[in-house]
Amino acid sequence: MSKPAAKPKVAYINARLIDPAKNYDGPGQVLTGDEVILDVGKKLFDTPPADAEVVDCDGACLAPGLVDMRVQLREPGEEHKESLHSGGEAAVAGGITTMVCLPNTNPVMDDEATLEFVARRARRHALTKVYAYGAVTKGLQGKELAEMGLLAEAGALAFTDALKAVADAQVMRRALQYAATFDLLIVQHPEEPTLAGGVMNSGETATRLGLSGIPREAEIIMLERDIRLVAMTGARYHAAHISTSDSVEIIANAKKRGLPVTCDTAPFYFALNELAVGDYRTFAKLSPPLRSEADRQAIVEGLKTGVIDAIASDHAPQDQDTKRVPFPHAAFGGGGLETLLAVTLDLVHNGEMSLAAAIGLLTRAPAKVLGLDAGSLAKGSKADLVIFDPERAWKVIADKFRSKSKNSPFDGRAVQGKVLRTVIDGRVVFDKLGG
Amino acid sequence: MRDPGFPHRHLLGIEGLTPLEITHLLDLSDRYVELNRGSDKVARVLDGRTIVNLFFENSTRTRTSFELAAKRLGANVINMQVESSSVAKGETLIDTAVTLNAMHPDALCVRHPDSGAVKLLSEKVNCAVVNAGDGSHEHPTQALLDALTIRRRLGRLNGLLVAICGDVLHSRVARSNFYLLLTMGARVRVIAPRTLIPSQLESLGVEVFTDMNEGLKDADIVMMLRVQNERMRGSFIPSVREYFRFFGLDRAKLAQAKPDALIMHPGPMNRGTEIDSDVADDVQRSAIREQVELGVAVRMAVLEVLSKNNAAYKAAVGQS
Numbered sequence: 141m142s143k144p145a146a147k148p149k150v151a152y153i154n155a156r157l158i159d160p161a162k163n164y165d166g167p168g169q170v171l172t173g174d175e176v177i178l179d180v181g182k183k184l185f186d187t188p189p190a191d192a193e194v195v196d197c198d199g200a201c202l203a204p205g206l207v208d209m210r211v212q213l214r215e216p217g218e219e220h221k222e223s224l225h226s227g228g229e230a231a232v233a234g235g236i237t238t239m240v241c242l243p244n245t246n247p248v249m250d251d252e253a254t255l256e257f258v259a260r261r262a263r264r265h266a267l268t269k270v271y272a273y274g275a276v277t278k279g280l281q282g283k284e285l286a287e288m289g290l291l292a293e294a295g296a297l298a299f300t301d302a303l304k305a306v307a308d309a310q311v312m313r314r315a316l317q318y319a320a321t322f323d324l325l326i327v328q329h330p331e332e333p334t335l336a337g338g339v340m341n342s343g344e345t346a347t348r349l350g351l352s353g354i355p356r357e358a359e360i361i362m363l364e365r366d367i368r369l370v371a372m373t374g375a376r377y378h379a380a381h382i383s384t385s386d387s388v389e390i391i392a393n394a395k396k397r398g399l400p401v402t403c404d405t406a407p408f409y410f411a412l413n414e415l416a417v418g419d420y421r422t423f424a425k426l427s428p429p430l431r432s433e434a435d436r437q438a439i440v441e442g443l444k445t446g447v448i449d450a451i452a453s454d455h456a457p458q459d460q461d462t463k464r465v466p467f468p469h470a471a472f473g474g475g476g477l478e479t480l481l482a483v484t485l486d487l488v489h490n491g492e493m494s495l496a497a498a499i500g501l502l503t504r505a506p507a508k509v510l511g512l513d514a515g516s517l518a519k520g521s522k523a524d525l526v527i528f529d530p531e532r533a534w535k536v537i538a539d540k541f542r543s544k545s546k547n548s549p550f551d552g553r554a555v556q557g558k559v560l561r562t563v564i565d566g567r568v569v570f571d572k573l574g575g
Numbered sequence: 576m577r578d579p580g581f582p583h584r585h586l587l588g589i590e591g592l593t594p595l596e597i598t599h600l601l602d603l604s605d606r607y608v609e610l611n612r613g614s615d616k617v618a619r620v621l622d623g624r625t626i627v628n629l630f631f632e633n634s635t636r637t638r639t640s641f642e643l644a645a646k647r648l649g650a651n652v653i654n655m656q657v658e659s660s661s662v663a664k665g666e667t668l669i670d671t672a673v674t675l676n677a678m679h680p681d682a683l684c685v686r687h688p689d690s691g692a693v694k695l696l697s698e699k700v701n702c703a704v705v706n707a708g709d710g711s712h713e714h715p716t717q718a719l720l721d722a723l724t725i726r727r728r729l730g731r732l733n734g735l736l737v738a739i740c741g742d743v744l745h746s747r748v749a750r751s752n753f754y755l756l757l758t759m760g761a762r763v764r765v766i767a768p769r770t771l772i773p774s775q776l777e778s779l780g781v782e783v784f785t786d787m788n789e790g791l792k793d794a795d796i797v798m799m800l801r802v803q804n805e806r807m808r809g810s811f812i813p814s815v816r817e818y819f820r821f822f823g824l825d826r827a828k829l830a831q832a833k834p835d836a837l838i839m840h841p842g843p844m845n846r847g848t849e850i851d852s853d854v855a856d857d858v859q860r861s862a863i864r865e866q867v868e869l870g871v872a873v874r875m876a877v878l879e880v881l882s883k884n885n886a887a888y889k890a891a892v893g894q895s
Contacts, residue, residue, distance in 0.1 A: 347773040348590070350690035350712030350750055355774070420691030464669060466689035468710065 149173035150566065151188035152195045155202035155527070159517040160500030170202060172523040175565040180517050195573070197527055200560055203499045204515045205237025205524035206481060209404060209506035210380055210452035212302075212473070213239070213270070215261065216254070217246025222457040222544050224258070228266035230477040230543035232570035235526035235559040236453075238507075238514045239268050239477075243275045244302035250275035250286040252294040259295055267569045269524075271512070273300045276315050276326060282306055285315055289322050297510050298378070300327035303427060303472075305362055307333050312366065316375035325510070327378045330362040330387070331428060339468050341414045341429040349420065351467060354429050356384045363387050367394045370401060378509060379403040381454050383428040385438030392447045402509045403447075406454035407483040408474060408549060410439045416549055422463045422470035423538075424549040426456075443501060444493055450506040453480040457545030475548045478541050483550060485530055485557035495530060523566040527573060532558040577887045578880045584888055585697050585704040586877055588713035589754040597722070597755060603876035604723050604869070611647070611872055620879050621650035624681040628654045629671070629696075630707070631687040636842060636867070637707055637717075641684045644874035650681070650882070668692060672699035681882045684874075685709075690747075701889070703881035705874075711745045717841050718751035720873040722759065724862050725796060727869070728837055733760035738791050738832070739781075740766040740822060741800030741849050744773050744811075748841045749800055753779050766790035768822065770811045771802075787822060791831040798839045799824055799850050815848050825851040829860075837862050 150172045157168030157180070169184040170177060171192065188194045208231065214222040231239055241258070243249030249258065255272055262270035274296030275286040288299055299319060305328055306312040312328075319326050335358035340346050342353025363379055367390060370377045379391065382403050394401040408426055413436045416424040424430055442448040456473025463470050480502065488498050503515030514524060538551040562570035580599035589597070610618055626645040628638050638654060645652045657667065668687075675683065682703040685693045690710030697704040708714040726732055737756050743749045743765050756763050763781040765772065776783055784790030791797060802818065812818045829836070838854060838861045846852045855861055 342774040344775045344778040347776055348750075348779065350710050350747060352711075353774050420694060464695075466668065466687070466692035466695055466710075468689045468691075 147191050147193045149178065149189060149192035150195055151185070151192040152197055152202055153188060154199060155197035156199060157517065158201050158203035158496050158499045160204070160496050160504045161516055161518060163496050165494065165496045168202070170517070170525070172566050175523055177517060177519055177521050177523050179519055200527050200529050201495070202525060202527050204503040204517050204521075205526050205562060205564065206235050206502045207238040207506045207512065207515045208236045208453045208455070208477065208480060209240045209450060209510060210406070211239045211241050211455045211477065212244065212457065213241045214457060215245065216257065220544070221459050224262050224266040224270065226542065226544045227455070227477065228268050228270070230541060231268045232562040232564070233542050233559060234478045235481045235528055235562055236477060237268055237524035237526070237562060237564045238271065238512065240271045240273060240297055240510060242300065242302040243273050244280060248275050248280050249273070249296075250278050250280070250291075252287075252290055255291060255294050255296060268564060269514070271295070271297045271510075273298055273302070273327060275299065276301045276306050277311065280304055282308055282311055285318055288319060288324055292322060292324055297512070298325035298327050300380070301329070303329055305329050305331050305333060309365060309369070313369050313373060316369055316373040316377065320373055320375035323376070325376045325378055327380055328362070328366055330359050330366060330379045330382065332358045332362045335361065339425065340417055341431050343414060343432060345414045345417055349417070356386065356431060356435065359384050359428055360386045360390065363390045367399065367401065370394070370399050371397070374400070376400040381406045381409060381428060381452070382442075382448065383409045383431050383439065384435045388438050388442035388447050395447065402449040404450040404452045404506065404509070405439050405443070405448050406452055407476060407480060408454065410436060410443060411483050411486055412436070412549055420467040421549075422465070422467055423474060423547050423551060425467060425470050425472055426474055426549065427472035430549075440487065440492055443487065449509055451480070451484055451501045452506060453477050457543055458547045459545055463547050473547070475538065475541060475543050475545055477543060479536055479548060479550045479555065481526075481528060481559060482534070482555035482557040486555070488530065489556055523563060525563040526559060527561040528557060528559045530557050532556065534558055577884045581880045582884065584881070584884055586715050586881060587694050587697060587704065587706045589715045589718050589751045589758070590713065592754075592758065594758055594760075597719070597759060600719055600873070600876050600880065601723050601726060603880065604719065604873045605727070607872035607875040608869060611868070616647050617649060618647065618875070619649040621645070621648035621681075621882050624650040624882050625679065626650045626652050626682045626684065626878060626882075627675060627678070627680045628652065628707075629657065629675070629683050629685045630655065631657045631685075631692070632708070634686055634708070637686065640867070640870045641707060641874050644871050644878055647871070648875055648879060650878070668696055669699055672696055676701050681885055682878055703885040705877055705881060708747050710747065711750070712747050713751045714747040715751050716870070716874055716877060717748045718755040719877070720866055720870040721752055721798065721839060721841070722755055723869045723873055724839065724866050725837065728862060729795065732756065735761045735795040736764070736793060737761050737796040737798060738764045738766055738794040739798045739800065740787065740790070740824065742771045742802045743767050743776065743800065744771045745803065746800050752798065753781055757781070764790050764794070766822070768812065787828045788831050791828060794832040794836050796837045796839060797824060797829065797832055801841065801843065802845060802849050804845070819848055823847070823849055823851060824854055826854060829854055836860065839863060839866060842867065
């Protein structure tokens with residue numbers, strides 16, 4: 141699909157520019173060349189330069205490519221669920237230009253060799269830019285620290301035990317202390333495992349369905365403990381996919397106290413609640429579990445007030461064998477790359493926030509949390525762009541996903557917001573413009 | 576033609592059924608009670624039909640009851656006991672459905688240790704499915720037989736005060752009974768230690784008590800639930816003797832209920848754990864033996880209705 145630009149430059153005209161950094165949403169033009177943004181402005185030229193290919197956006201939005209800070213790509217180890225190639229294809233179709241993948245591969249990314257293997261494979265097979273988290277503990281076992289210093293040198297952006305919390309308080313304390321030594325970021329899946337033996341959120345729906353519950357307190361307790369350890373150690377800490385109203389409050393208080401704390405959430409947690417489980421719908425079995433409507437509303441509020449820093453897809457591809465089973469035995473997780481933008485735009489269509497703010501949560505904000513040079517439309521930035529029509533309606537049909545896995549709790553949902561073109565380093569990697 | 580009194584294809588749970596549908600099944604069951612008490616116990620309404628008892632969990636009582644019900648209706652019965660622990664459960668379930676479809680059964684009576692598994696199976700097979708108990712979710716025929724027992728003894732369900740005591744957290748019997756009794760206009764109380772009460776149980780419309788003496792006050796029906804022994808070793812309850820002291824049904828606690836209150840238990844009983852033998856065997860008060868008897872009649876009614884509906888359904892979609 142990607143064709144080499146015949147001319148050295150590209151002029152994007154008739155665009156509705158969305159620049160979260162400037163909180164700008166209005167008409168504009170962009171000129172790219174040599175993989176970077178050469179110029180950007182309301183009106184750069186009447187006639188595009190002769191050495192530039194002209195892309196008429198026809199009023200569509202042009203924004204920085206999305207930065208997805210929490211993705212499982214399953215390679216190496218579970219390529220039947222997803223691979224760097226299939227994950228990349230799905231990502232660019234969703235307007236994502238940068239992904240950060242979790243270390244819960246097989247083998248685990250707890251040494252440089254695996255990290256470098258993934259980086260090398262990603263360069264060759266993934267359409268997007270791929271970065272990786274390193275493991276906090278060896279084998280994600282929560283016992284011995286992984287070689288965080290060396291992993292960081294090898295390119296690990298931050299550190300996490302992926303789907304597992306670092307549960308042992310002493311191990312977490314040392315992980316934070318050690319990370320602080322090198323000014324590294326620890327990303328936690330905040331969930332107390334001894335309380336999280338259930339299969340869905342505790343409450344009326346679980347009681348009605350006879351399913352074992354995971355109480356909200358599993359998340360709340362772990363977050364509260366971690367915040368105390370952060371205060372004790374001074375380390376940078378990021379809570380992944382928060383899902384309860386109390387979590388928003390805890391993070392807000394920590395920020396107020398000036399602690400180096402950030403957090404994200406996933407579209408699941410602001411667009412769905414536990415009712416999505418319905419009659420044992422395993423696609424809605426997620427970790428953390430979908431919560432109550434009150435929690436969902438609190439997450440929306442947290443995004444509006446800026447307590448929640450970023451939105452990540454939390455893409456967790458699963459195959460049929462792990463989802464077409466009785467609910468208690470089904471795997472946790474849902475696909476999210478191809479629905480990230482459209483479901484997030486629900487926040488805009490529902491009048492919760494401006495388009496620029498929503499795009500900021502998907503681009504600039506996660507880049508800032510991870511210290512990535514991405515998610516920007518500024519002159520000199522990498523030409524990672526997405527062109528999308530924020531109004532165009534479509535229906536999520538998981539079977540048509542480019543991802544190898546078709547499990548999405550959004551399957552069948554009507555959404556608005558269609559990606560028309562995705563550009564990475566000036567190259568077109570996904571194109572439906574004019575189609 | 577589908578039975579207009581109960582037009583459903585499956586019986587997966589009581590939740591969602593209307594009072595009229597429940598009454599229809601109970602009325603039909605009443606007729607079979609009389610048949611079962613006669614010496615010629617065969618009604619040939621399901622002659623030539625095939626009914627499969629598919630049990631992924633050990634159960635002698637329920638399986639026997641279903642088997643007897645099907646045979647008394649003249650159907651051919653196959654019992655399949657599947658060891659669910661030995662294989663990956665989901666694969667087995669879908670694979671089992673494919674295998675069963677090839678045998679063209681008319682109805683399946685399924686028990687499974689996982690909540691929702693029977694519904695999953697019902698989506699994959701071409702015949703009627705009766706939920707014979709799925710995990711901690713529902714056990715609809717048990718609730719129907721409990722209701723029939725109460726109705727025959729007290730003449731009604733509406734307005735009665737029913738106290739359900741014991742391990743509600745893990746009980747499918749309790750959930751089916753909540754839905755049925757509340758739908759039929761009864762009041763339902765739950766009495767158990769907090770560790771055995773599921774989260775937000777009140778939202779289902781039941782009143783929750785943790786003290787037997789308070790919860791049993793003025794009850795018309797005392798329904799005891801079985802407490803699994805494996806829950807008794809410290810994780811939910813400290814010990815059997817402590818449980819019996821506070822939550823076991825004996826004469827002293829029963830004195831709080833109405834003088835003629837009916838005692839029920841879905842069986843099998845743990846004598847001395849949740850119920851004292853003295854109470855369980857009291858012929859005046861205990862309906863436990865009757866529950867077992869009426870179970871067969873209820874399952875006959877359910878199998879008759881669903882088998883007929885299934886034939887109508889297949890004719891409608893053009894399957895053989």
